[in-house]
Amino acid sequence: MKDIRAYSLKQHNTFGIDVTCSRYLEYSTQEEARQVARILRESNQPHLVIGSGSNLLLTRDFEGIVVRSVLRGMTIDGERLTCGSGMTWDDVVDYSIAHDLHGAENLSLIPGDVGACAVQNIGAYGVEAKDLIARVWAIEIATGEERVFRCDECKYGYRQSRFKREWQGRYLITQVEFALNREFRPRLDYGNIRSELARRGIDKPTARQLRDTIISIRREKLPDPAVLGNGGSFFMNPVVERAVYERLAHDYPAMPHYPVDADHEKIPAGWLIEQCGWKGRAMGRAAVYEKQALVLVNLGGASGADILALCLAVQHDVKARFGISIQPEVHIV
Numbered sequence: 473m474k475d476i477r478a479y480s481l482k483q484h485n486t487f488g489i490d491v492t493c494s495r496y497l498e499y500s501t502q503e504e505a506r507q508v509a510r511i512l513r514e515s516n517q518p519h520l521v522i523g524s525g526s527n528l529l530l531t532r533d534f535e536g537i538v539v540r541s542v543l544r545g546m547t548i549d550g551e552r553l554t555c556g557s558g559m560t561w562d563d564v565v566d567y568s569i570a571h572d573l574h575g576a577e578n579l580s581l582i583p584g585d586v587g588a589c590a591v592q593n594i595g596a597y598g599v600e601a602k603d604l605i606a607r608v609w610a611i612e613i614a615t616g617e618e619r620v621f622r623c624d625e626c627k628y629g630y631r632q633s634r635f636k637r638e639w640q641g642r643y644l645i646t647q648v649e650f651a652l653n654r655e656f657r658p659r660l661d662y663g664n665i666r667s668e669l670a671r672r673g674i675d676k677p678t679a680r681q682l683r684d685t686i687i688s689i690r691r692e693k694l695p696d697p698a699v700l701g702n703g704g705s706f707f708m709n710p711v712v713e714r715a716v717y718e719r720l721a722h723d724y725p726a727m728p729h730y731p732v733d734a735d736h737e738k739i740p741a742g743w744l745i746e747q748c749g750w751k752g753r754a755m756g757r758a759a760v761y762e763k764q765a766l767v768l769v770n771l772g773g774a775s776g777a778d779i780l781a782l783c784l785a786v787q788h789d790v791k792a793r794f795g796i797s798i799q800p801e802v803h804i805v
């Protein structure tokens with residue numbers, strides 16, 4: 473187990489923000505996870521569980537204990553794949569394809585760890601983690617009790633779960649079990665997947681070809697955090713009442729939108745932000761990414777407060793122009 477005092481978190485967030493925490497604990501086995509839960513229970517300090525920090529904006533030093541799982545390991549049992557919470561998500565996708573287990577292809581190259589994928593319900597190109605998650609293993613910090621939650625008990629929604637809402641800070645996730653398929657049934661209907669496959673002269677893709685195509689679509693639009701600090705989509709796409717959508721659609725007939733249910737439509741925040749003239753614009757060393765307005769980037773040397781100031785300016789302008797409040801997807805601390 474790693475146990476370090478006055479620790480810099482610069483390597484632990486993809487915005488590359490240099491702040492510290494009072495203490496940093498990292499567990500790599502089930503026994504170490506129990507030990508970490510015990511330390512958290514016995515200390516009077518606040519704690520923050522992080523993954524690889526790809527969805528995290530740190531705006532200040534954290535006066536408390538930061539915890540990270542590096543618990544690895546993957547086992548296959550039939551069509552079930554069980555992974556340690558500290559596994560890198562994209563390694564799981566790659567491994568599943570290599571072992572003829574299907575369903576995760578569209579989630580290729582999403583940054584982050586397995587534990588965070590179960591908290592955040594990551595999603596892309598028409599697939600969400602909740603479509604694959606079967607069970608989540610966790611330790612309750614307050615009691616040390618080991619729990620197993622079925623997918624439906626986690627109450628997943630769009631980038632939402634009970635771990636993110638009412639259970640925030642309550643559990644340490646240790647393992648996640650995914651229910652995959654031996655049969656490959658590709659999901660090709662979202663956005664430009666089909667046109668990108670056609671451009672490559674592929675009619676019926678293999679799982680590997682689908683993964684490669686998703687990877688190249690993502691690389692085209694999303695900045696590599698190793699080059700330009702960022703946290704992926706900074707905002708969630710707002711879901712609005714039908715009446716609001718109809719008013720906007722009347723004023724902006726070209727506005728993209730996705731039906732949610734009979735009463736709601738989802739509107740891409742990237743489009744709203746671009747309409748406000750923010751795409752590619754900087755405020756100091758923080759900027760809205762030039763190829764995808766949903767992504768805020770650190771041009772180098774931005775503080776967490778600089779990124780937050782940009783976030784507030786963008787939110788303000790979208791609200792003023794469209795009357796819609798866009799909410800951060802990134803966890804701001």
Ligand code: EPU
Nearest residue numbers: 596597663704705707708709728740742743746764765766
């Ligand atoms: N759009 C613009 N301008 C922009 C960006 C987007 O007009 O600057 C328009 C696009 O033309 C398109 C629509 O908005 O019509 C949707 O864009 P895109 O397909 O790029 O996806 P998104 O809605 O912006 C969501 C997820 C991404 C995920 C993609 C693909 C959220 C918050 N984001 O983005 O997830 O990769 O769909 O499925 O739901 C992430 O969560 O970090 C993330 C990258």
